[in-house]
Amino acid sequence: MSYKFPSPEWVKAFEEQINSSDAYANAAKTWEGDITLIIDGGPGIYLDLWHGKCRAAEYLTDPHSKNPEFKITGDLEKWKKVLAGKLDPVQGMVTRQLKLDGNLVKIMKNVKAAQELVRCATRVPTTFE
């Protein structure tokens, strides 16, 4: 079964992937911080990440309805590339194809966790409209 990106069902499947990933749990065992992934002009995906687990995941019709520690914003085409493994999110942020609001240093000290998070996303069977 595939899930449409972005949708509440996709977010739920993403949450399950995160919470079943030993690699993520290990890489993010010290991470404390919530994040919203924002599709430019569209919805957001809110993740409350804590010590290697996703405590809450939510599809946000209004991506700015929460005030997380980090926001990463990009247009749908960029997110498609991230999910297809064609755009390294760090490279995307360095080239400003993805915009980061939040403490970059904290992200850079946890790049392995960020990578494992992206791997979890790429494992969600995904379709696009």
Place this chain on the structure above:
Amino acid sequence: MWYFSSPFVVFGEEALGHLEQLSGERALIVTDATLTRLGIVARVEEALHKAGMQTRVFDEVEPEPSLQTTKRGARVAADFQPDWIVGLGGGSPMDASKAIWAMYERPDLEPTEINPMITLGLHKARLIAIPTTAGTGSEATWALVLTDTEERRKFSTGSRELVPTLAIVDPSLTQGLPPRITADTGLDALTHAIEGYVTVWRNDFTDGLCLKAAQLVLTYLERAVRNGDDMEAREHMANAATIAGLGFGNANLGLGHAMGHSFGALFKQPHGRAVALFLPYTIDYTTNGGLGRYGDIARFAGLTDSRDEEEAARILAVRVRELEQAVGQPMCIADFGIDRAAFREMLPRLVEYAEQDTQFFTAPRIPDTEELAQMFEYVYEGRSIDF
């Protein structure tokens, strides 16, 4: 989408004389006290004076420069108001000069706030980088490494706006370098070239640079170490370091640097010696996973004609070890005089810092935490990686 950043590069004999052709009013030279004592700072000042510039010297940069030192340098710059900043020395002064430049123009920033995702908007000054070692490549990159002395860890960052305007690569400045420093810095350049060629951010613009730089170091480093007055070897090594800088600066690095940064910070070892220690082990590890493009390097350097990628990669690893032994590089952590108990005590932090390093995630094969700890154990004993 990606970028290729480069300074204007002046290289070869008498390159330092190019300073006389510059226009400007005030140049702040960021350097270390040794270069002042050796008269190299005076040579640079003389050339700048001929260009009609006033100069001021900030020569307080220590090896592995601290955040605090760069803040002091920025205060000197604010007082002097230079239109040129000159980073003169090895990687430490050049990296410090980048941070000082940024904070001079953006006093609202802490050094740790410099990053590629913000616009610095630099316009008051330009940066000249003049390497006096052949290794760091900082003269050609937008990266800088500072040390947080309180946390005993290195902090890597950068900004594309911090690429030097001008890099002056004059081999005469490396002529007096002692063999040990020549070896450490030259092996740093080799690590840049090899890791820059295999990183996952490699690209068409950087491949040729990394291959050429690796070939030059494999050919000329031993000569430069054995005879510091061999100016042919010195010149090729100086060029190799800058070429490698252009390569890795636009492609990032890998596991050798991540492990080396961690080891170097925790056991206070020079950067080049630390990263080069791990290079052959990371070639083993990456090759064991069927990854890396080391065969290209081995063939380009004339080490083999083999088209068997694994065989060619093994030949490169052997050649790197031979070169390291020939120039007196410690081959394992125990060779640094670190006893096993001290190593074991530090192992969790070695692993943690390596995993958090900005070079870690662009390695072609990335170990998990247990594998990484095991790699450090192997490197302690000098065992080839067999997993």
